[in-house]
Amino acid sequence: MKMRPRIVAIAAMSAMLLTSSLPASADGARSRFSDMNSYNGAPMLGITNAMIAAGGGAKRFDATSLVEVLAGDKTAAEVAKLQGQYGKDNVSSFLEVFDFVVADAIRIASAKHVSLSAAPDPSPSDGRALAAALYKTGLTRGSFDVE
Numbered sequence: 001m002k003m004r005p006r007i008v009a010i011a012a013m014s015a016m017l018l019t020s021s022l023p024a025s026a027d028g029a030r031s032r033f034s035d036m037n038s039y040n041g042a043p044m045l046g047i048t049n050a051m052i053a054a055g056g057g058a059k060r061f062d063a064t065s066l067v068e069v070l071a072g073d074k075t076a077a078e079v080a081k082l083q084g085q086y087g088k089d090n091v092s093s094f095l096e097v098f099d100f101v102v103a104d105a106i107r108i109a110s111a112k113h114v115s116l117s118a119a120p121d122p123s124p125s126d127g128r129a130l131a132a133a134l135y136k137t138g139l140t141r142g143s144f145d146v147e
Contacts (some may be wrong), residue, residue, distance in 0.1 A: 049121075051134065064095055067079070
């Protein structure tokens, strides 16, 4: 499995997983911004916790650390590719927003008394397995969607 073309999609999926850790709500048959079905199932706390732990944990999550785990020894090349494709400022902004999204989702989950204590699955130190799990979780009817 090649990780390079999927790293942005995986990061976006990670944000969606955090919101999936909240109790499911019926928001309709379709997602807000696409024609994909909305996810209304049980929270995926194992993979959510794996992603949070890979990024440094709930108290000090850092999207750059998550990218380093997901891309492994290809991190520098992947970041350079993304900066060339989207611009250095846009990549930096994405990572900052991602940090905020994770912190905010953790805050909301805590306020709603959603326990994020499930065992991480897959291992947060296994970037290849985590990237594959995040990508697989985002597939809906053969297409990748982050809602």
